[in-house]
Amino acid sequence: MCDTVTSHTCLLCMGSNLDALLHLKNAEDALQHLFPDIEWGGIVETVPEKMENPQPFLNRAARFRTSLSLTEVRSILKQIEQTNGRTPESKKEGRIPLDIDLLSYDQQLLKPEDWQKEYVHLAFRHANFT
Template sequence: MVYTICIGSNEQQKDNLALARRRLKELFPDICFAEEEETKPLCCKRTAPFANQVARFRSDCPAEEVNALLKAIEREAGRKPEEKAREIIRLDIDLLACDTTVFKPEDMQREYVRRGLSQLER
């Protein structure tokens, strides 16, 4: 199965995205990353910019297992539920799609995601 994910952070962006990439490479050695892109916050009052990156990899693991691994990486980066209210997103790794099943259709339409996908399809 081919998985498409998006990584995002608005707190210590460089360090947290580097941690995510390192862990993801360990779990999914064939992973390919689009270029990292800085974006303005979409749903936050907090003005800190986000660093975002789209990635794609293959895995025989079911989507639920992949998602659990992604959430474990978020926790490793120090993500805590209580910080969400303060709009601090240390690391967010969203499972966007698996093969032709789209889990986050709204996210898939975002310009930075579309640009990342086009880079990965080259």
């Protein structure tokens, strides 16, 4: 009997406006270790949307495949955010060391409102996923 592993395609967009290069690099390293086939878009600088903190963001899109469940992927992304200093307090203050949004899991759009945001459009415009 042959075991088959279901592989799910995930799209994410991550961003930071606090020590952005450091936190993006930390996230990239962690995600690359967990999802070796991950593909990265270029880093783009964007202005904050609906935030009092005027510090620009660095954003980056990525695509990867995994056999993990949606719940497991979300949990991993939250852990990476928290490891990089993301707290409810920092979010309230507009200081975002790391924000990782899982935007789709297979064909399921998880954050339809985020797909309308300019920073997501720019990040995916700078991605050339094969």
